[in-house]
Amino acid sequence: MSTHTKTLTSTLSSVLLASACALTMTMSATAAPAAAPIAVSKTAPIFYGDGGKYPFSDAVRVGDTLYMSGQIGFKDGKLVKGGIKTETKQALDNIQAVLLQYGYKKSNIIKCSAMLTDMDDFSDFNKVYQTELAKPYPVRSAFGVAELAAGASVEIECIAAK
Template identity: 50%
Template sequence: MRKHLRTLAASVVLATTTLSSSYAAEVEFLNASGALPANLPFSDAVRVGNLYFLSGQLGVKPGTMELVQGGMEAEARQTMENIATVLKANGLAMSDIVKCTVMLADMADWGAFNEVYRSFFTPPYPARSAFGATGLGLGARAEVECIAADRDPTAP
């Protein structure tokens, strides 16, 4: 798992370096979706140029820290709905996602998660990484973070 975290950290550093060296982009911290309570110590998303880096989402009921009941399928569906909520609050859609990172508490849930995940996209699918994680927040079964690209950043 540490290898995956190092790889992820290196990717973020590379992306940040590439962005900062290619142009001076405005950075905006976004918290208007209502997907999570407002008192958490992180932003819903951060916009850098036309890229949106979404914080990891869990299968919590909107505006709460309470996981939905119903197992992996229900949690996965709510997780993806929460991502859609953050995107919509920023004028984006699921089709704007270019990369997702999926963390599963139990890799045996891979198939069940994929069934739900697939229902939120149409091909071509975003790039994706997935790995097992010991101990997700709130005892969640899945957490998903995404990067989205605004294909028309001049639109209102």
């Protein structure tokens, strides 16, 4: 091989090597970053119960917080008799059962919402509520509503946290 050919080959090799390096650097700079591994959230919702024949879950846990569906005074598939006091007691017993089923207790309740069909029953409702829950009481909202499922007088919905 002549000196001229060796020089030309060496020059071409250097140019090709430099071009390949430049192309690689350009591709690296413009390429999409590698996909990060998918993080599994420790607070993804966990749905409990199927609501039976109704389209809702009994409760949903997100992290250490349990969000419960509202409870009325149902026992053995029918509304208890006896009015607001009896219904309130049964609704709170039902809440207790849901809490225990999913590893919580009444002292874990942090928020309740109460719906009453007659706000004149508010005092009687409070008497039962006060005997069933202990201080410090959860924060609470109470609403007067026109009607509740199954002709109930009261429905109570709670959130519990550990």
